[in-house]
Amino acid sequence: MKQSRTFIPTIREIPTEADIISHQLLLRAGFVRRHMNGVYSYLPLAHKVLRKIENIIREEMENIDAVELSMPSLQQMELLAETESGISDRSDLFMLTDRSDRKMALGLDQASIITKIVQDEIKSYKKLPLTLYQIATLFKDEKRPRFGLIRMREYMMTNAYSFHADQESLNEKYKDMMNAYSTVFTRLGLDVRTVIANGTGSAGNKSHKFMSLSEVGEATIAYSDASTYAALMEMAEVNANYVLPNDSLKAMEKIETPNQHTVEEISTFLDIAPSKIIKTLIFKVNDDFVAILMRGDHMINESKLKRALGTTAISLASEHEIKDVLSCEPGSIGPVKLPLDTKVYADHAVGFIVNGVSGANENGYHLMNVNPERDFAIDDYMDLRFIQEGDPSPDGIGVIKFAAGIDLGFVTDIGDDISGTMDASFLDEQGNANSFVMGSYGLGISRILAAIAEQYNDANGLKWPKQLAPYDIHLVTVNIEDETQKQLSEEMYHLLKSYRYAVLYDDRHERPGVKFADSDLIGLPIRITIGKKAQDGIVEVKLRSTGEIFEWQREEITEKLQPFFG
Numbered sequence: 001m002k003q004s005r006t007f008i009p010t011i012r013e014i015p016t017e018a019d020i021i022s023h024q025l026l027l028r029a030g031f032v033r034r035h036m037n038g039v040y041s042y043l044p045l046a047h048k049v050l051r052k053i054e055n056i057i058r059e060e061m062e063n064i065d066a067v068e069l070s071m072p073s074l075q076q077m078e079l080l081a082e083t084e085s086g087i088s089d090r091s092d093l094f095m096l097t098d099r100s101d102r103k104m105a106l107g108l109d110q111a112s113i114i115t116k117i118v119q120d121e122i123k124s125y126k127k128l129p130l131t132l133y134q135i136a137t138l139f140k141d142e143k144r145p146r147f148g149l150i151r152m153r154e155y156m157m158t159n160a161y162s163f164h165a166d167q168e169s170l171n172e173k174y175k176d177m178m179n180a181y182s183t184v185f186t187r188l189g190l191d192v193r194t195v196i197a198n199g200t201g202s203a204g205n206k207s208h209k210f211m212s213l214s215e216v217g218e219a220t221i222a223y224s225d226a227s228t229y230a231a232l233m234e235m236a237e238v239n240a241n242y243v244l245p246n247d248s249l250k251a252m253e254k255i256e257t258p259n260q261h262t263v264e265e266i267s268t269f270l271d272i273a274p275s276k277i278i279k280t281l282i283f284k285v286n287d288d289f290v291a292i293l294m295r296g297d298h299m300i301n302e303s304k305l306k307r308a309l310g311t312t313a314i315s316l317a318s319e320h321e322i323k324d325v326l327s328c329e330p331g332s333i334g335p336v337k338l339p340l341d342t343k344v345y346a347d348h349a350v351g352f353i354v355n356g357v358s359g360a361n362e363n364g365y366h367l368m369n370v371n372p373e374r375d376f377a378i379d380d381y382m383d384l385r386f387i388q389e390g391d392p393s394p395d396g397i398g399v400i401k402f403a404a405g406i407d408l409g410f411v412t413d414i415g416d417d418i419s420g421t422m423d424a425s426f427l428d429e430q431g432n433a434n435s436f437v438m439g440s441y442g443l444g445i446s447r448i449l450a451a452i453a454e455q456y457n458d459a460n461g462l463k464w465p466k467q468l469a470p471y472d473i474h475l476v477t478v479n480i481e482d483e484t485q486k487q488l489s490e491e492m493y494h495l496l497k498s499y500r501y502a503v504l505y506d507d508r509h510e511r512p513g514v515k516f517a518d519s520d521l522i523g524l525p526i527r528i529t530i531g532k533k534a535q536d537g538i539v540e541v542k543l544r545s546t547g548e549i550f551e552w553q554r555e556e557i558t559e560k561l562q563p564f565f566g
Helices: 019-029 045-061 077-081 113-123 169-186 263-270 302-309 319-326 348-352 417-421 445-455 483-498 512-522 531-536 553-566
Strands: 032-036 039-041 074-076 096-099 103-106 132-140 156-166 192-196 207-213 219-224 230-232 253-256 278-285 288-295 312-316 344-346 357-359 367-370 380-382 400-415 426-427 432-433 437-444 474-476 505-507 528-529 537-545 549-553
Touching: 019 032, 019 437, 019 483, 032 437, 039 045, 045 132, 045 156, 045 169, 045 445, 074 077, 077 103, 113 132, 113 156, 113 417, 113 531, 156 169, 169 192, 169 207, 169 400, 169 437, 192 219, 192 400, 207 219, 207 445, 263 367, 263 512, 278 319, 278 357, 302 380, 319 380, 344 348, 348 380, 367 553, 400 417, 400 445, 417 437, 437 445, 474 483, 474 512, 483 528, 483 531, 483 553, 505 512, 528 553, 531 537, 549 553
Parallel strands: 192 230, 288 344, 344 380, 474 505, 474 528
Antiparallel strands: 032 039, 074 103, 096 103, 132 156, 156 437, 192 207, 207 400, 219 230, 219 400, 253 367, 278 288, 278 312, 357 367, 400 437, 426 432, 528 537, 537 549
């Protein structure tokens, strides 16, 4: 393609609205343009990269017998009403009304539609398993669109759903999809970690995410510095090796602590380490009050608490409720002499506190030398805290470090959460009706484009990996007015195209500095420059990835390019 005939509107200055490197470079290099907050047009260069990403995804999906289809973006509210379809907040939906006053929504996911299709067409176990997927534009009324293509209101996504007769079949597909997605990211050349993630099912079904490490990531990943273990911070188990101090138990005593409420205040006031403080939190669980005990230097992980107690109906008790139950303020709560009907659950670390400090359930007072089991009973010990940097890795290899990550894809076992709600069933071998067992899978294509730009760049611009670059070669003519340079450029252009290389031929009437700056900004794998040595049949070849520069005779170019492109 001749650059004078295509559309690549580059920008010299960094756009003021772009605050991360991928957003800046994709705008400056003429790949995308902002239409409104969270909505972008993909210009010709981006369009080519997106098609390559899609083709890799399609190939790997076909390798695991997934079948592509297309589903509508407009969805009936009546169908969505049958199931939340994984949508926890309906405010994320774009709602509209047609001329007949029927309410509809723009697709945020396609679980309801695909389940309805399968429900209507698949009646027997003999047609299972079945995996269907689509590549489409989806919509989300994002509260805070930002970071360019990372958090959008209109975005490209691969959504897949699998339908099974039993859990064993789903488990096999789950593994297949994990492997397929891992292969996709390997082929894309992205540094991605497979992370243990939240289950979306009512029974805490397993789920994994694929995260690209990035300073602008909005999720925190806890990972081992010596193994492949990685999990979202709220999902990381704690296997700390606590040691019980060899101290003699002291008599408990009540002391006055006026206006001291927080762990930090009590720690400073009593000159003790936060790890010696027993923090008591009152939660309302299914309309009952329970006490949760944490070490003062640890933070409670409510996701773990919900899983441990097997319910999502959990909330912190209000100050008013605490005063009704304990007649004290939240900063004075302690585990000693709680109401008899109050269940008490403690994080494992609490069991290793000797002669600790807790609230006295009386405003302005705390208890010294409090000891679990001697001074108060605990119904059960659980893993209830957030993991911390430096903790042992849950797999026993290395220690935990934190990193920020961008969510690029997910694999989730949703069981019969959706099919059960929609009464979507099939007949088994005995003729009994069973709900489909389902898996849900997704890849954020727009985000993948941004993640590639985040990982492949330098101070001068983008550095596309060769398998994804919009063109293989940037052919730059230094002076298009020079007949010798122009003639050699035309010869090289047609020769390279005959060898099936995708060539962007810069035939513009621009200064050399502008052409070279644009070339580095766009970031194609190879730049072939035809300049003053054209009369000797010599061209300059630059590798964008390393910055290496060579001079080759025109007769040897195709031979020398072959090893690079394989």
